[in-house]
Structures are given as structure tokens and as C-alpha cells.
Amino acid sequence: MSKSKEKMHVDPYEKIYIYISIVVLIVFATAVTVAGFALGIQVPSPSQRVDPNTVAIEGPFSDPGLRELAPGKYELYIRAEAVPWRFYPDKVTVPAGSTVTFYVTSADVQHGFNLQNTNINFMVLPGQVSTLTYTFKEVGEYPFICTEYCGVGHQNMYGVITVE
Numbered sequence: 001m002s003k004s005k006e007k008m009h010v011d012p013y014e015k016i017y018i019y020i021s022i023v024v025l026i027v028f029a030t031a032v033t034v035a036g037f038a039l040g041i042q043v044p045s046p047s048q049r050v051d052p053n054t055v056a057i058e059g060p061f062s063d064p065g066l067r068e069l070a071p072g073k074y075e076l077y078i079r080a081e082a083v084p085w086r087f088y089p090d091k092v093t094v095p096a097g098s099t100v101t102f103y104v105t106s107a108d109v110q111h112g113f114n115l116q117n118t119n120i121n122f123m124v125l126p127g128q129v130s131t132l133t134y135t136f137k138e139v140g141e142y143p144f145i146c147t148e149y150c151g152v153g154h155q156n157m158y159g160v161i162t163v164e
């Protein structure tokens with residue numbers, strides 16, 4: 001019998017690990033498939049697209065800020081800009097109990113938006129609008145910061161939402 005026809009020797013412990021690995025892969029592949037197709041859990045996708053070249057000149061982001069839709073219901077448009085590394089606006093005041101839908105975009109490079117002590121935390125990409133809704137039940141100051149390194153003034157990108 002030639003050597004090549006011999007059955008490959010696999011250590012019994014190694015065999016167990018191979019079987020466990022195969023089972024784990026099948027479980028993960030099934031979990032991802034079920035989450036994606038049966039439960040409809042998808043990675044975030046842009047809710048709106050805008051032209052970063054004109055976003056500061058025309059459209060809602062050219063006049064960013066708070067808009068009252070109904071009593072206690074607001075839309076907040078924020079434009080992030082590198083040079084001079086600012087959020088427009090960077091100071092916003094809303095009454096306690098307000099529900100605010102954030103629309104944030106960038107006029108240039110990639111920024112981030114994290115509203116501290118809330119679940120509002122997303123990337124801000126040129127050409128796309130990031131959006132999330134939050135209800136401010138507690139009175140206080142909610143600082144927000146840029147969470148993506150966007151140039152030498154990155155650390156100057158912050159603001160605050162005051163709930164009173």
C-alpha cells in the first residue's frame with residue numbers, strides 16, 4: 001500500500017474541536033440568516049441623501065436648528081463641519097418631556113455624533129443623513145461630541161442640549 005492511500009491521522013481531541021467548530025459555524029450562520037431575513041435586523045442604511053457641496057447653502061441643513069412640529073414634538077437639524085470644527089447649532093434648549101428627532105449630516109468629512117447619557121450615537125457622513133429619536137424626560141444638560149477623528153480641530157467639536 002502506498003503512503004498516499006493511507007488514512008490521514010487526526011488526533012481524537014483535534015477531531016472533537018473540528019466538529020465543535022463546524023457546529024458553531026452552522027449556529028452562527030443560522031443566527032445571522034434568521035436575524036437578517038426573519039427578524040428584519042439589518043445594518044443601518046442612510047435614511048436620506050444630500051449633496052455635501054450644497055448642504056450648507058440650500059435645504060433644511062442650510063438653516064439648521066430646532067423646528068417644532070407639534071407641542072412637545074421637535075425636529076433638530078444639525079450640520080457638522082470641519083474648519084472651523086463645529087456643530088451648527090451647538091446650543092439647543094428644549095422643554096422637559098420633549099421628543100426630538102435628530103437629523104445630522106456633514107458638509108465635508110466623516111464626523112461622529114454622541115449625545116452623552118442617551119442611546120444617540122451615530123456616524124455623520126457627507127452625503128447622508130443620520131437620524132434617531134429621543135425623548136428627554138429628565139431636566140439637565142446633555143453634552144454631545146464628535147466621536148470620529150476629523151482633523152486638527154476634532155476635539156473642539158461639541159455642544160450641549162439643555163432640557164429645562
Ligand code: CUA
Nearest residue numbers: 111146148150
Ligand atoms: Cu468632527 Cu471629529
